[in-house]
């Protein structure tokens with residue numbers, strides 16, 4: 080574990096997890112992307128009262144919830160994320176728009192369910208601040224503990240951006256607004272869920288913003304000729320050499336769909352017949 084403050088640590092992994100010990104309670108911010116990681120963390124933390132705070136409901140952030148719940152921890156998240164944590168099949172359901180196909184039933188998209196409660200049901204110690212940073216998911220929330228902010232997926236480290244090539248989001252405007260909010264928050268440490276903790280996240284935030292802009296522009300450009308959403312996806316994935324699997328195709332389609340509805344609010348694109356998009360005249 081990396082020590083980031085007096086009683087604050089991070090356990091690095093494919094999804095970083097925050098740990099904070101206040102008033103004899105250990106708070107765990109997200110529970111990692113797999114059961115092995117969560118079991119290790121539980122052993123490291125040891126006995127005593129524990130509380131899980133989820134930044135959002137994506138499977139790679141809640142995969143260890145059940146393990147902590149079985150060890151007596153209660154789980155909390157924001158109102159709109161709670162139903163997804165309680166019913167993880169909703170992730171595949173919203174990505175696909177109906178009962179999930181086989182590819183979206185893998186653990187990458189579907190964690191084990193846990194009985195999450197809304198943040199309004201917990202009184203946190205005064206050192207804690209919950210900061211709403213929606214856009215990546217419906218109601219993602221960063222958790223700031225003293226001088227350490229656990230940012231969830233509000234932004235991505237540059238190596239992560241290069242590896243995954245696009246920053247997943249469901250609402251472009253809210254995602255960009257959340258980046259602006261995050262930039263103004265004064266903190267000693269910024270911990271993205273994917274990437275390295277840093278005392279200066281501005282370069283990574285700027286790179287995240289530039290990558291989003293790049294995809295919004297690519298979406299607009301792809302509509303030089305009329306296209307259906309899935310044609311926009313294949314056009315951009317080919318042009319940018321993005322490898323899609325049977326499952327990640329639906330993540331990418333969700334991301335591109337968010338770009339389209341954002342461009343529609345800017346009056347840059349329009350739907351001319353059902354499902355068919357073009358640049359606005």
Ligand SMILES: [Zn+2]
Nearest residue numbers: 135137215232
């Ligand atoms: Zn996420």
